[in-house]
Amino acid sequence: MSVHPTLSFDTELQRAVYEYVERNGAVEPDELARSIQLESEPAHSKPARSGSYTESICPSMDDLESCLEALQTQGYLAESDGKFRVALSTTPITVDLEDGTVTIRAAQEEDRRGVIDTMRAVAREGTYIVAENVATQLEGESALVRANEDRSRVFFVAVFEPSAAADDEDGTADDADGDARVVGWLHIDANELPSLSHTAELTVGVAADMRHDGIGSQLLEYGLEWAKNAGYRKVYQNVPATNEGAIEFLEANGWQREGEHEDQYRIDDAFVDEIMLATWP
Incomplete structure (x- = not known):
């Protein structure tokens, strides 16, 4: 399913169930x-003087x-x-590491x-303003994935x-399932304006202790493949110029600089430029 679905339901019940989920x-x-x-008309009842009335069932x-x-x-x-849950047409992939x-x-x-x-x-590490703002939004929202005619957002995780052997070496329990944790994310947020509906903003990141294993690049490739299949022509991301790690990562994965906003941020009492990057899936 695209993040910008064309919703067409056979019955009002289908619409109500989908919207609730x-x-x-x-x-x-x-x-x-x-x-x-x-809403349903009560059986065997007379209509009110002002017209028919309904009841909720x-x-x-x-x-x-x-x-x-x-x-x-x-x-x-x-x-x-x-x-x-809202359906997303994806197939999980597994990356084997030395310790899991x-x-x-x-x-x-x-x-x-x-x-x-x-x-x-x-x-916190690299002054990732957009990602921090998205995290704040999630604190107050009821769903990670949004797929309706007004709001469009999807997340992928690493x-x-x-492994059991790694648990034993650390002196922890053998139940690896209990130790599973999110170590990376990729988020795609579509623009609400019809004239920009072919574009989407992306954020991506991997926990510091899980870098240098190619997880970030594979997560990025996974998300962009989904964006391509969903019909997006352009994916972009803006980051402070001080976040050199993020800029280097994106450029190493084929993203292009489109320009910069001078003095766009004020970070630790210093004015910082914003670098605009984009890719075309």
Whole structure:
């Protein structure tokens, strides 16, 4: 599914279910059954003098199950771990490291804390203004992924899972699943203006202790491949000139400088230029 979906539903129930899941990120069927209500005319009742009136009713479980099946078939929703989420057409990839594995995949709502913490840690290192602002927005929002006609945003994550041997050497538990953590993110935010809908802003970063293994480059390639398939023609990112690491990383991966804004930021009482970079997937 594109981040700018053309939403077309067969029934009002499908629209209501999709919109609820999209707003809340990850939803169990029981919550949908309690929360979704549709307007219906009461049976065997006389209309009010001012005209007909309606009442709110919950759909039957049979209707809800059929609706969820249809939304999955149409590619709007996907189910995992007993919860329904906005569907993203991606296939996870795994990178083998000496002390474990890194899986690059679409982010899930459960990754929120890890994404925010990683973004803030990376932003503190290199004055990554945009990433810091995105992390702040996520603190107050109800869903990582937004895919509606007014808002468009997607996240991908790199999740590190240490091997059992690495756990033993560190003296930690053998249960590697409990040690899995988000060590990198990539975020794509589409412009809301129709004339700029072919463009998207991107941020990307990897935790300091996980660099130099090519994770950042593979995460970037993964996200740009998705952006290309979703129909984006141009992806851009603006960073302070003092963030030399980010600029070098992007240029090493084929990004081009488009220009700069002089004295765009004030950081530690010093005025700093903003470097504009872009790539065409």
